[in-house]
Amino acid sequence: MRGGWPDKLSPVDAVLWGFRLVVLVLVVWGTIGTVLAAKYSGEVWLDFLVFGLSQGSIYALIALGYTMVYGILRMINFAHGEVFMAGAYTAYFVADALARSGHLDRYPLPSLLLVLAVSMTTSTLVGVLLERVAYRPLRHAPRLVPLIAAIGASFFLQYAFRGLYGSGFKAYPEPDILKGVWTFAGVRILKTQAVVLVAAVIMMLGLYAFVMKTKTGTAMRAVAEDLEAAALMGINVDRIIVTTFAVGAAMAGAAGLLYALVFKQVHFFMGFVPGIKAFTAAVLGGIGNIPGAMLGGLFLGLVESVGPILFLDGLGIVAPYQLKDVIAFTMLVMVLIFRPSGLLGERLAVKKA
Amino acid sequence: MLTVSDLHVYYAEIHALKGISLEVAKGEIVALLGPNGAGKTTTVKSLSGLLHPRAGVIELEGESLLGLPPHAIVTRGVAHVPEGRRIFNRLTVLENLEMGAYIRSDAGIAQDLQRVFALFPRLEERQTQVAGTLSGGEQQMLAIGRALMARPRVLLLDEPSMGLAPVLVEQIFETIVDINRQGTTILLVEQNAAMALDIAHRGYVLETGIVVLAGTAAELVANADVRRAYLGE
Ligand SMILES: Nc1ncnc2c1ncn2[C@@H]1O[C@H](COP(=O)(O)OP(=O)(O)OP(=O)(O)O)[C@@H](O)[C@H]1O
Ligand SMILES: [Mg+2]
Numbered sequence: 197m198r199g200g201w202p203d204k205l206s207p208v209d210a211v212l213w214g215f216r217l218v219v220l221v222l223v224v225w226g227t228i229g230t231v232l233a234a235k236y237s238g239e240v241w242l243d244f245l246v247f248g249l250s251q252g253s254i255y256a257l258i259a260l261g262y263t264m265v266y267g268i269l270r271m272i273n274f275a276h277g278e279v280f281m282a283g284a285y286t287a288y289f290v291a292d293a294l295a296r297s298g299h300l301d302r303y304p305l306p307s308l309l310l311v312l313a314v315s316m317t318t319s320t321l322v323g324v325l326l327e328r329v330a331y332r333p334l335r336h337a338p339r340l341v342p343l344i345a346a347i348g349a350s351f352f353l354q355y356a357f358r359g360l361y362g363s364g365f366k367a368y369p370e371p372d373i374l375k376g377v378w379t380f381a382g383v384r385i386l387k388t389q390a391v392v393l394v395a396a397v398i399m400m401l402g403l404y405a406f407v408m409k410t411k412t413g414t415a416m417r418a419v420a421e422d423l424e425a426a427a428l429m430g431i432n433v434d435r436i437i438v439t440t441f442a443v444g445a446a447m448a449g450a451a452g453l454l455y456a457l458v459f460k461q462v463h464f465f466m467g468f469v470p471g472i473k474a475f476t477a478a479v480l481g482g483i484g485n486i487p488g489a490m491l492g493g494l495f496l497g498l499v500e501s502v503g504p505i506l507f508l509d510g511l512g513i514v515a516p517y518q519l520k521d522v523i524a525f526t527m528l529v530m531v532l533i534f535r536p537s538g539l540l541g542e543r544l545a546v547k548k549a
Numbered sequence: 550m551l552t553v554s555d556l557h558v559y560y561a562e563i564h565a566l567k568g569i570s571l572e573v574a575k576g577e578i579v580a581l582l583g584p585n586g587a588g589k590t591t592t593v594k595s596l597s598g599l600l601h602p603r604a605g606v607i608e609l610e611g612e613s614l615l616g617l618p619p620h621a622i623v624t625r626g627v628a629h630v631p632e633g634r635r636i637f638n639r640l641t642v643l644e645n646l647e648m649g650a651y652i653r654s655d656a657g658i659a660q661d662l663q664r665v666f667a668l669f670p671r672l673e674e675r676q677t678q679v680a681g682t683l684s685g686g687e688q689q690m691l692a693i694g695r696a697l698m699a700r701p702r703v704l705l706l707d708e709p710s711m712g713l714a715p716v717l718v719e720q721i722f723e724t725i726v727d728i729n730r731q732g733t734t735i736l737l738v739e740q741n742a743a744m745a746l747d748i749a750h751r752g753y754v755l756e757t758g759i760v761v762l763a764g765t766a767a768e769l770v771a772n773a774d775v776r777r778a779y780l781g782e
Binding site: 411414415417418421422424425426427428429430431432433 | 597598599618619620623624628629631635636637638639640644647648649651652695696699
C-alpha cells in the first residue's frame with residue numbers, strides 16, 4: 197500500500213485519508229487567510245521564528261535523552277521530564293542565593309556557569325540513580341515492566357520535589373545581562389533567546405562530537421546496535437548504558453536551566469509538558485536517531501511558535517496561541533500514524549527485530 | 550590452556566549441554582564438530598561468558614572463568630567471533646576494528662591494525678566504508694579481524710565458513726592457519742567437518758549436548774562413524 201493508491205479503500209483507510217485531508221485543508225486555508233490579512237509585520241514573524249528556534253533547541257536537548265536511551269535499551273524513559281525538572285529546580289536554589297548575594301549581577305558569567313553545572317550535575321545524578329535503582333533490575337523483564345517503572349519513577353520524582361519544596365511556583369532570578377535585546381543587522385533579538393539558542397547548539401555539537409568521535413561514543417553506538425556483540429569486544433555494557441543515561445540526563449539538566457531562564461520560574465510539575473513535547477520531538481525526528489532528535493526539537497519549536505498564527509489565525513480563531521499544544525500533539529499523532537519512523541529514522545519494526 | 554569439564558548449560562528447562570569436557574592446549578587448533586542443535590554455539594557462548602553454566606568447570610590456565618562477565622573474559626585473553634558474524638553494521642570498518650581493541654590502550658594497536666590489514670587486504674581498502682555494506686565474505690573477514698584486535702591468546706570461532714562460497718571458505722581457513730602459526734590458540738566450531746579436520750590438530754564431536762567422540766584430527770578422519778555422518782561417505 198505504501199507509495200501508490202490502495203486497490204480497495206478500507207473504512208480505516210478512508211478515515212485516515214479524511215484526517216489527512218482535513219488537516220491539510222485547514223493548514224492551507226488558515227495560511228492563506230493569515231497571509232492575505234497581513235495583520236502581522238515581518239518583525240513579528242521574525243520574533244516568532246527566533247522564539248520558536250530557542251524553544252525548539254530546548255526540546256532538542258531534552259529529546260536527546262529519550263532518543264539515546266531508546267537507541268540502546270528500546271525503552272522510553274518517561275521519567276526523563278522529571279530529570280529535567282530536578283536539575284532546573286535544584287539549580288534554582290543556587291541561582292536564588294547568588295541573586296540575593298548580588299554575585300549573579302556582579303559576576304554574571306561565572307555565576308551562570310555555576311548554576312548550569314549544578315543543574316547538569318543534579319540531573320545526571322538523578323538519571324544515573326534511575327537507571328541503577330529502577331531500570332537495571334528490570335533489564336530482562338518484559339518491555340511493559342520498565343515502562344510502568346518509568347511512569348512510577350516520574351510520579352515519585354514529582355511528588356518528592358513537591359514534598360520537599362512545596363507546590364508553589366518559585367521565581368527564577370533574571371541576571372541583568374540577559375535583560376533586554378541585542379540588535380544584529382537591524383534585527384532585534386531578546387538576549388535570553390539568543391543565549392539559549394547558542395548554548396543549546398554548542399551542547400548539541402559537543403554531544404554529537406562525543407558520540408561520533410570518541411571511543412566511548414563509538415562504544416555507545418556499538419551497544420545500541422548489538423549489545424551481545426559489544427560485550428564480546430570487551431565493552432562493559434552496563435557501564436555504557438549508565439553513561440548513556442548520564443549524558444542524556446546532563447543534556448536535560450542544561451535544558452532545565454535554559455528553560456528556567458526563558459520562563460523565569462520553576463515548579464515541581466514543570467517537567468511534564470516539556471518532557472512530552474521533547475518525546476514528540478524525538479519521535480518526529482525518528483526515535484533512536486541523534487541528529488533526528490535535534491532536528492525534531494527545532495522543527496517542533498518552530499511549528500509551535502509560528503504555527504498557531506500561520507495556520508489558525510487565518511481561520512478566524514480568536515486566541516490561536518492557546519492552541520499551540522493542539523498543533524504539537526496533532527503532529528505527534530500524525531507522525532505516529534503516517535510515518536512512525538520519523539523524519540530521519542528507520543522503520544521501528546526493523547529496529548526491533 | 551583452556552579446560553572445560555563436566556559442563557551443564559540450560560536454556561530455562563532445556564538441558565542443552567549435558568556434562569561436556571574438553572581441553573585446548575596452547576598453540577593448538579581444536580575443531581568442535583556436530584550437527585545442528587548439538588550444542589556447539591552453546592559451548593562457545595559459555596566460554597565467553599554470554600551464557601551461565603549451571604555446573605561444571607571452565608578454566609583458562611588454571612584460572613576459573615565461571616561467573617565472569619564477557620568483558621572480563623575478553624580482558625583475560627579469550628576472543629569470540631560469534632555465529633553469524635555480528636559485526637556492527639552502522640559503524641565503519643575502522644570503527645569496528647577499533648571496537649575490537651576496546652580493552653586496550655597500548656601502543657601496539659596501530660601495529661595490530663596493520664597485521665589485520667595484512668591478513669585481509671580487502672579491509673584496508675574499505676576502512677571508511679560502513680560495515681553493513683560489505684559483502685558476506687568481507688563481513689566474515691571483519692569479524693575475525695575485529696576479534697584479533699583484542700590480541701587474544703585464545704580465539705573462539707563459531708562457524709566462520711557459514712554462508713560463504715567455497716573459494717572464500719578456503720581463503721578464510723588458510724587465514725585461520727596463519728593466525729594460529731602467529732601464536733593464537735584456536736577453538737574452531739564447524740559444520741564443514743572435512744575442512745575443519747584438515748587444519749585442526751585435534752577434534753571433538755558433539756551430539757545433543759554430549760561429547761560422543763574425541764581424538765586427533767587423523768583419528769577422527771579415519772573413524773567410520775565420522776566418515777559416514779560428517780564426511781559424506
Ligand atoms: N536461546 C535459546 N533458547 C532455548 N533453546 C536454545 C536457545 N539457543 C539454543 N537452544 C537449544 O539448545 C540446543 C543447542 O543449540 P546450539 O545453538 O548450541 O546448537 P549448535 O550446535 O550451535 O547448532 P548449529 O550448528 O545449528 O549452530 C538446541 O537444541 C537449541 O534448540
Ligand atoms: Mg551454532
